[in-house]
Amino acid sequence: MRYMKILVVGVVLGWAASLPAEASSSIWYNSEGGKVRLVTTGKPDEAGKIHGVLDIALKPGWKTYWRDPGDAGVPPQLDISGSTNIADAQLSFPPPQRHDDGYGKWSGYDRPVSLPVTFTVSSPGQPATIDAHVFLGICETICIPVQTRLSVDPASDPDNATDAALVKTALATLPSPARPDFGINVLPGDHETLVVQAQSPGDPESVDFFIAGERDYMFGAPVRSQKDGKLVFTVPILDRPSATPTDGGLYYTLTSAEGSVDGLLPFP
Structure with a gap:
């Protein structure tokens, strides 16, 4: 367990x-x-x-x-x-x-x-x-x-x-509900990696991304990177269900010095 x-x-x-x-x-x-x-x-x-x-x-x-x-x-x-x-x-x-x-x-x-x-x-x-x-x-x-x-x-x-x-x-x-200028977009990843781009007002150094493992998903600590002005979090998928769920999504919270938002992202 x-x-x-x-x-x-x-x-x-x-x-x-x-x-x-x-x-x-x-x-x-x-x-x-x-x-x-x-x-x-x-x-x-x-x-x-x-x-x-x-x-x-x-x-x-x-x-x-x-x-x-x-x-x-x-x-x-x-x-x-x-x-x-x-x-x-x-x-x-x-x-x-x-x-x-x-x-x-x-x-x-x-x-x-x-x-x-x-x-x-x-x-x-x-x-x-x-x-x-x-x-x-x-x-x-x-x-x-x-x-x-x-x-x-x-x-x-x-x-x-x-x-x-x-x-x-x-x-x-x-947290408040995510919005276009404060939230995440899912980027292409693979079977073992979840990749998201974060948008947030204020200092990007203060931003952090948290995702809840549910429905038999388990995640490692996100790794942050910045390239061409974009803030990206790469999250290891340590465990996952044998079949990807088709309903609902995974809960996430995005925090920054400006506050926090949350939402659901599609199952990877």
């Missing part, structure tokens, strides 16, 4: 410490490198969505991962199968930074981060409670997978202004 290279000194478990859902935000769960909680805005919106964040408060010197951390980490994951009247939960990610800890290159965050989560209510108008099993990795010189269970009753405190402000702030950190 692609994430088995993580250096583990132990697994921090929180299942037994879980408490019944009593508020629109969970209690903090403490681990060696920080703490984590689940925050929501309370009641669903008109589309039947409950907005929230997975709030990760890292201690100084600790780090956590993006949606694709590379070959040496664990991406944050939520399992909401134990919830009531919740059909789905989608995590979103602020733009990451690239790290090299001596064991491998990976993408993530070296500061506290709030990951927006959108919960879809199965039957709008009916009571809904969130029972989320959380799995994520946090690292100092070594990496520790953290597992815990966070419970929330969004309707118990539906108008909490502090929680709503936290969610609004987290949503504002997300």
Whole structure:
């Protein structure tokens, strides 16, 4: 499995410490490198969505991962199968930074981060409670997978202004949709290489490209080059499915000193 290279000194478990859902935000769960909680805005919106964040408060010197951390980490994951009247939960990610800890290159965050989560209510108008099993990795010189269970009753405190402000702030950190002057174009590559040209306002030296390996794709660290005024990222394809998917695409984020954008690119 692609994430088995993580250096583990132990697994921090929180299942037994879980408490019944009593508020629109969970209690903090403490681990060696920080703490984590689940925050929501309370009641669903008109589309039947409950907005929230997975709030990760890292201690100084600790780090956590993006949606694709590379070959040496664990991406944050939520399992909401134990919830009531919740059909789905989608995590979103602020733009990451690239790290090299001596064991491998990976993408993530070296500061506290709030990951927006959108919960879809199965039957709008009916009571809904969130029972989320959380799995994520946090690292100092070594990496520790953290597992815990966070419970929330969004309707118990539906108008909490502090929680709503936290969610609004987290949503504002997300990348904007890619546009013609800030995004990527896919260039011809081969079976083992993805090549993209990046367009970005501002200093090209500040630009970085992140791609998430999904659907059995796995990518190495992008190599940047500039020629004739064009900024190009060449990405090794380390693994791929036996048959190229025909639906959807691969998620990418492009960052620069001017901000960040994201989008989907065709399967190589």
